[in-house]
Amino acid sequence: MSSSESPSTSSENGDSTVQYPLTEIDFNELVLQNAIGRGTYGLVQKAIWQGKEVAVKLINTEMERKAFQVELKQLQRVRHENIVKLYGACTRSRICLVMEYMEGGSLHDFLHSNPKIPYTSGHAVSWATQCADAVAYLHGLR
Numbered sequence: 580m581s582s583s584e585s586p587s588t589s590s591e592n593g594d595s596t597v598q599y600p601l602t603e604i605d606f607n608e609l610v611l612q613n614a615i616g617r618g619t620y621g622l623v624q625k626a627i628w629q630g631k632e633v634a635v636k637l638i639n640t641e642m643e644r645k646a647f648q649v650e651l652k653q654l655q656r657v658r659h660e661n662i663v664k665l666y667g668a669c670t671r672s673r674i675c676l677v678m679e680y681m682e683g684g685s686l687h688d689f690l691h692s693n694p695k696i697p698y699t700s701g702h703a704v705s706w707a708t709q710c711a712d713a714v715a716y717l718h719g720l721r
């Protein structure tokens with residue numbers, strides 16, 4: 580996707596929301612690697628797509644489809660350097676989100692790792708600032 584993509588505005592419940600266009604990704608273009616995590620729904624796997632590392636969140640049951648649709652819609656609304664980037668989604672054969680791969684996993688994983696990995700107060704301030712910037716951006720969305 581190029582950064583020149585412009586979002587469209589749709590009106591839902593009388594509230595206008597911005598959405599970036601979705602890139603449909605061919606599931607056969609993904610070279611799936613190891614599982615890297617599991618959240619409320621779906622399995623997250625590392626993969627290679629068009630020569631780059633990506634994180635693929637796959638759903639396996641119909642019950643997970645609704646949560647997938649909600650997350651897809653949310654990620655289509657955001658573009659921020661501190662929020663994981665959505666490259667696109669597979670919506671035809673297998674259903675999955677294809678996202679920027681974050682080496683090291685989530686900040687939560689890092690902070691709760693066992694054994695603990697040491698970090699400086701400078702790191703903590705930087706992470707807190709990045710989170711605050713992302714939250715401020717989300718609050719600024721309509």
Ligand SMILES: Nc1ncnc2c1ncn2[C@@H]1O[C@H](COP(=O)(O)OP(=O)(O)OP(=O)(O)O)[C@@H](O)[C@H]1O
Nearest residue numbers: 615616617618619620623634678679680681684685
């Ligand atoms: N883009 C990514 N890059 C690297 N690892 C990721 C990525 N997305 C998810 N993961 C890993 O997979 C795990 C599960 O992610 P997922 O998004 O399914 O759930 P979560 O955000 O941790 O929790 P919840 O589903 O409750 O919001 C994460 O904790 C992280 O370890």
